[in-house]
Amino acid sequence: MKEVRISVSASAKAVDRVLFVSKDGGHLPKGIKKEEFQGEKGSTLLLHSDKGRTLYIGLGEKEKIEIDLLRRAAGVAIKQFLKIGAEVLAVELGEWNEYAQAIVEGALLASYRFEDFKLPASRRKNALKELQLVTTASHFVAVKKAALVGQILAESTNYTRSIGNQPPNELTPAALADEAKALAKDVGLKVTIFDEKKLKAGKFGGILAVGQGSAAAPRLIVLEYWGGSAKTKPVALIGKAITFDTGGISIKPGASMDEMKFDKMGGCAVLGAMQAIARLKLPINVVAVIASAENMPSDRAYRPGDIITMYGGKTVEILNTDAEGRLVLADAITFAREKYQPQSLVDFATLTGACVVALGANRAGFFTDSVTLRDSLNKAGKETGDLVWELPLGEEYDAEMKSDIAVVKNAGARWGGACTAAAFLKVFVEETPWAHLDIAGTAWITSDKPHLEKGATGFGVRLIVEALR
Ligand code: BES
Numbered sequence: 001m002k003e004v005r006i007s008v009s010a011s012a013k014a015v016d017r018v019l020f021v022s023k024d025g026g027h028l029p030k031g032i033k034k035e036e037f038q039g040e041k042g043s044t045l046l047l048h049s050d051k052g053r054t055l056y057i058g059l060g061e062k063e064k065i066e067i068d069l070l071r072r073a074a075g076v077a078i079k080q081f082l083k084i085g086a087e088v089l090a091v092e093l094g095e096w097n098e099y100a101q102a103i104v105e106g107a108l109l110a111s112y113r114f115e116d117f118k119l120p121a122s123r124r125k126n127a128l129k130e131l132q133l134v135t136t137a138s139h140f141v142a143v144k145k146a147a148l149v150g151q152i153l154a155e156s157t158n159y160t161r162s163i164g165n166q167p168p169n170e171l172t173p174a175a176l177a178d179e180a181k182a183l184a185k186d187v188g189l190k191v192t193i194f195d196e197k198k199l200k201a202g203k204f205g206g207i208l209a210v211g212q213g214s215a216a217a218p219r220l221i222v223l224e225y226w227g228g229s230a231k232t233k234p235v236a237l238i239g240k241a242i243t244f245d246t247g248g249i250s251i252k253p254g255a256s257m258d259e260m261k262f263d264k265m266g267g268c269a270v271l272g273a274m275q276a277i278a279r280l281k282l283p284i285n286v287v288a289v290i291a292s293a294e295n296m297p298s299d300r301a302y303r304p305g306d307i308i309t310m311y312g313g314k315t316v317e318i319l320n321t322d323a324e325g326r327l328v329l330a331d332a333i334t335f336a337r338e339k340y341q342p343q344s345l346v347d348f349a350t351l352t353g354a355c356v357v358a359l360g361a362n363r364a365g366f367f368t369d370s371v372t373l374r375d376s377l378n379k380a381g382k383e384t385g386d387l388v389w390e391l392p393l394g395e396e397y398d399a400e401m402k403s404d405i406a407v408v409k410n411a412g413a414r415w416g417g418a419c420t421a422a423a424f425l426k427v428f429v430e431e432t433p434w435a436h437l438d439i440a441g442t443a444w445i446t447s448d449k450p451h452l453e454k455g456a457t458g459f460g461v462r463l464i465v466e467a468l469r
């Protein structure tokens with residue numbers, strides 16, 4: 001996607017302007033009647049003058065305004081203006097200078113559209129070209145700095161969305177690995193790809209089993225960022241990247257199966273996070289391990305009843321081939337622990353339908369055994385609008401995943417499916433401080449929102465980068 005130019009100045013040079021107005025104490029446009037517009041949350045008013053167009057965005061009551069409200073309001077404004085052909089926009093920061101980062105994020109997230117297969121690049125229009133932030137001179141330095149951070153975070157999120165929206169015939173595990181290589185070259189990361197041959201040699205039994213039914217062979221993608229001191233252990237980010245999940249031999253029902261191209265979003269979020277971490281030059285060490293496969297039924301697919309030996313030697317009784325995400329994650333987790341002895345592990349996965357049943361589409365579920373990770377995820381969730389809600393780990397779930405004929409089984413009973421999936425992962429995490437994010441409900445949306453186009457959301461990128469910052 002083409003980059004948006006962002007500038008900071010004392011007066012708007014664009015003819016199209018955005019202004020935020022709170023309900024009380026807000027500066028209502030002159031001559032406007034109360035019935036027409038009074039800054040209610042979610043309301044907008046477009047005025048024309050000989051100087052250009054001004055879009056007023058209502059924020060509601062001033063005391064209730066939180067950061068994500070400004071982020072979304074900026075998104076609503078940009079989407080409305082793009083719809084009516086604006087390309088260069090000025091946002092009057094007014095009293096909202098401290099929200100500059102979120103405003104830039106909201107604007108750039110709203111301007112993203114997935115058009116790769118729709119129009120030739122030359123015929124695409126209504127894209128945001130320039131965003132002017134208007135503020136007073138005393139705020140220039142702070143606003144410029146915040147805007148740059150917001151730009152990087154939004155662009156990395158949009159990068160995750162643009163990979164996520166790719167169709168499964170194009171974006172195979174090998175293509176995802178190529179994408180990771182391109183990213184590594186672009187921002188300066190070390191990259192290692194395990195192809196099928198190397199996966200076999202390394203005995204990555206989980207990834208190989210899930211991938212063996214597909215003609216598109218699996219990959220393990222490893223990225224390293226060493227921005228911290230040589231003595232500190234890295235944080236490991238683990239991602240599930242099933243490029244298409246049919247369920248395998250335990251095949252899924254046909255309805256909405258197309259959405260299972262988004263079963264790679266955990267891995268895509270980790271790629272976006274690595275991009276942001278490198279571009280922000282964070283003073284920390286981070287490694288990323290992304291396990292990618294396509295889950296297909298075929299004459300060579302893995303089956304219910306199989307017992308597979310995972311990377312590291314633990315055995316798993318397969319009861320349902322649709323519980324494939326935990327298998328590829330387990331190999332990635334064990335590999336990360338063995339290779340890097342990380343100070344903590346955070347995994348991202350569209351892991352269970354049960355998580356969507358529990359929490360819906362607005363919050364991701366998370367599981368952790370670490371007070372530090374719990375606090376920083378909750379805090380980063382509020383800050384970024386990537387909302388999370390904690391779900392439980394516990395011995396009762398561990399017990400449910402025990403197998404009579406192997407170390408663990410890959411599926412428990414129907415109820416509490418998000419929790420038993422986490423219990424499965426815990427077997428491979430062992431003692432490392434860990435958080436598991438089940439992003440099955442939040443990784444994509446199926447209809448447009450006023451501030452966001454439908455499709456991949458990039459959930460998790462801003463969340464984890466904020467937590468690490
Ligand atoms: N990718 C799915 C989970 C999913 C379902 C994400 C719907 C988003 C929307 C995952 O691989 C899966 O199929 N999980 C099963 C596990 C079960 C077989 C134990 C599930 O949730 O039904």
Ligand code: MN
Pocket residue numbers: 245247321322323324325
């Ligand atoms: Mn599945």
Ligand code: ZN
Pocket residue numbers: 242245263322324325350351
């Ligand atoms: Zn899946």
